[in-house]
Amino acid sequence: MKNIIVLLFLGFSVFGISQAPTNFKVKEIIINKHIDGTLLSPETAKPNLAILIAGSGPTDRDGNQNFLMSDVLKKLAINLTKKGIATFRYDKRIVKQIRKGNIDKTISFDDFIIDAISVIDYFKKTKLYNKIYVIGHSQGSLVGMLAAKDKADGFISLAGAGQSIDAVISEQIEKTAPMFSKDAKRVLSVLKEGKITTDFPNALSSLFNVEVQPFMSNWMQYNPQEEIKKLKMPILIINGTKDLQVSSTEAELLKTSAPKSSLVIIDKMNHILVPIEGEDLENSKSYNEAYRKLSPELIKAITAFIN
Numbered sequence: 001m002k003n004i005i006v007l008l009f010l011g012f013s014v015f016g017i018s019q020a021p022t023n024f025k026v027k028e029i030i031i032n033k034h035i036d037g038t039l040l041s042p043e044t045a046k047p048n049l050a051i052l053i054a055g056s057g058p059t060d061r062d063g064n065q066n067f068l069m070s071d072v073l074k075k076l077a078i079n080l081t082k083k084g085i086a087t088f089r090y091d092k093r094i095v096k097q098i099r100k101g102n103i104d105k106t107i108s109f110d111d112f113i114i115d116a117i118s119v120i121d122y123f124k125k126t127k128l129y130n131k132i133y134v135i136g137h138s139q140g141s142l143v144g145m146l147a148a149k150d151k152a153d154g155f156i157s158l159a160g161a162g163q164s165i166d167a168v169i170s171e172q173i174e175k176t177a178p179m180f181s182k183d184a185k186r187v188l189s190v191l192k193e194g195k196i197t198t199d200f201p202n203a204l205s206s207l208f209n210v211e212v213q214p215f216m217s218n219w220m221q222y223n224p225q226e227e228i229k230k231l232k233m234p235i236l237i238i239n240g241t242k243d244l245q246v247s248s249t250e251a252e253l254l255k256t257s258a259p260k261s262s263l264v265i266i267d268k269m270n271h272i273l274v275p276i277e278g279e280d281l282e283n284s285k286s287y288n289e290a291y292r293k294l295s296p297e298l299i300k301a302i303t304a305f306i307n
Helices: 004-010 073-082 093-100 109-126 139-148 165-176 178-192 215-221 225-232 248-256 280-288 296-306
Strands: 023-029 036-041 049-053 086-090 130-135 154-158 233-240 260-268
Touching: 036 073, 049 109, 049 139, 073 086, 073 296, 086 225, 093 109, 093 225, 109 130, 109 139, 109 215, 130 139, 139 154, 139 225, 154 296, 165 178, 165 215, 178 215, 225 248, 225 296, 233 248, 233 296, 248 260, 260 296
Parallel strands: 049 086, 049 130, 130 154, 154 233, 233 260
Antiparallel strands: 023 036, 036 086
16 A cells, blocks of 8 residues: 555645755746746757646656655756756646645646646747757656657657556455455446546545546556557657656656657666666665766756756
8 A cells, every 4th residue: 555655646835945956057947827837958959848747646857755865857957958958847737835834635637638738838938949858757757758748859758657547446456355355346347437436445535635636547547558659749758667657668668659659668777767776775775865876867868868
């Protein structure tokens, strides 16, 4: 059950914000009332731009939350900018709400898509970039592929699921708590119809909290395997063999649905894109170890794809 909760929400709590890097041109940009972000620009005329979209939970522009300080998106942005690629990363809208102490409990998955589209449209209007690429991490993979359609020049999925979220939940419960599998499937079928239910075991209450159900219901309407088929652009799919949350099988499902895409499976890379030599304990601890460097193979693959 622990992996399920981590995968879905990673804790709705107060987060930490890291300082922006100072070795590039750095510009703080307000896209709209919901979205603030950081633009890193290399010393290049009309570079390509990569828009980074974060994963689950109240994740800030650096890829962090409270007690989960990996700096994954900050490190990715810096590494790509060093390779001559401009990057923009932004706080999810709930981050701004937490800062102001005014959390909107009606946030939907569609709101994340709207926000990503707003970011893409903002930078397209500037006409300052050669091409615009969308890079979605974890939950951001699905958000990114939905936002990129007919708007971006390329899409990159990092540790993105290949199944709809209800299928992912069902699979994880079957593996970790099979005694609740039947109940979970019943609840998920109700949510898929856009309805709310309180009829579930107490053991599943953290997963099926009534306040979260509308968000989950909205999220599960999208099947990544179907959505990725709609992209008429170059696609790169990346996963790591040490990913505890999204297995490489999920990346292979996306590849099957988009045969012309490129698939890169990186040995020993985990969900926050760093190499792990040890076992699950080291893997889990790495989520709060910002000093770890990203996989060199990751940066090489993304750079080659974009440039």
